[in-house]
Amino acid sequence: MNTNVQKAFAPWFDNLNQEQLDKIAENQVSLNYNKGEILSKQGGFASHIIYLTEGLVKIYKEHNDKNLILKIVKPGEFIGLSSLYSKGIFDYSAASIDNSKVFSINAEMMQFLISNNSDFAQKIIAHLNANTTQYFERIISLTQKQLHGRIADAILHLSRVIYKSDKFNMLLTRRDLAEFCGMSTESAIRILKEFHNDKIVNIEGKNLEVISYQLLERLSEVG
Amino acid sequence: MNTNVQKAFAPWFDNLNQEQLDKIAENQVSLNYNKGEILSKQGGFASHIIYLTEGLVKIYKEHNDKNLILKIVKPGEFIGLSSLYSKGIFDYSAASIDNSKVFSINAEMMQFLISNNSDFAQKIIAHLNANTTQYFERIISLTQKQLHGRIADAILHLSRVIYKSDKFNMLLTRRDLAEFCGMSTESAIRILKEFHNDKIVNIEGKNLEVISYQLLERLSEVG
């Protein structure tokens, strides 16, 4: 197993023995995706689990020509874990929103690790549960809040979870942002402009700077 | 371990050895809840995992005086699994919508089983993933469909997944149904009445009979 792989997986695989590490090395492929390229398609075979090491990926559901972005995946996270032990079909699509590097691991390999290494299994469960908690928050945001609250949630998430900075290039198009917030592109644009005019954030193209976290949080709360 | 417990858990625990079974018996309590009683409260300590053996339970998020029912749990399912390996706080509430019987199991006990029995761990992962897939469907229903589609989804779910019959007493109040569909009580009532008038379902109080699955599916698809 080469050092890159070892480094990337470190937090996940530091309890594996040599036999297990060797087995991974044999069942893993490293891939690059350009911005805009599709990693996996809703309905396709989920024969592999993807581990993101660089870049940014959106996971989205396609429904009647409209997409909803379920999650934005950053390096260090898996894509397709939720298809493990299921019917083996992806129930969402994944596309790169920045040049990305991934390791693609055989699904059976993951199952092998889970059944042979209980530490690993526990980490996977913890990871799945953290995801679920995140999805619950998103369900609330998307169903109980109005446009302003949803955009505020999205900006807070991008700033705190994804880019970890108050100033960032969000990479997402307005349409992506709209699909992340479950609204029309036009609405997303309008709210973004309002936030800019009200000096809650500073926006220039895709560059975004948060001016007042306090106001964003307030908007997030009142819905 | 008494036979009731053994029978109830059978599909989950059939791979456990005697030591493990004994340990469960020591760390498990059987409880009854009346219709309307609360099993666990959002924000409370998630020290126990609940296994439902009889009745029906709603899992819901409270947000600014409004509730959203995330899931309706039927016998044979766990409540609170998603709090395992997390910060130990329930991120949702659970309330009985019919007289219910449960086994309450220590969370550490579950972790013990997961780390000592890989079959069990794999079943848990499979269960969590099945849940996640279900949540994705719900996110789409709640965010991409209009009122009619959402009510249609709810009725189809109740009929096929929960009660497994075309004729059932849904137990849910109109308000519950509305909270399950993320809409106002008034809207739920109006759509229900429309469906009744259009002979898609037959409704008398809480008794519901599906007349045309075809129409319901059509409504579900067009949104």
Added chain:
DNA sequence: CGCGAGCTTGACGTTGTTCAACTAGAGTGG
């Protein structure tokens, strides 16, 4: 230079919520 994709804006219509009022049944206490 022209073309398409992303972005922006305003006008308009629809969907769904809110509010207010009214009904019926179930429980409670005088």
Added chain:
DNA sequence: CCACTCTAGTTGAACAACGTCAAGCTCGCG
């Protein structure tokens, strides 16, 4: 036994929130 109250269910009308449509704009790329 009869007010009284509480909750669930129901209905209509007014209103607000959002999506849709149409038009125009800019910028990068072939």
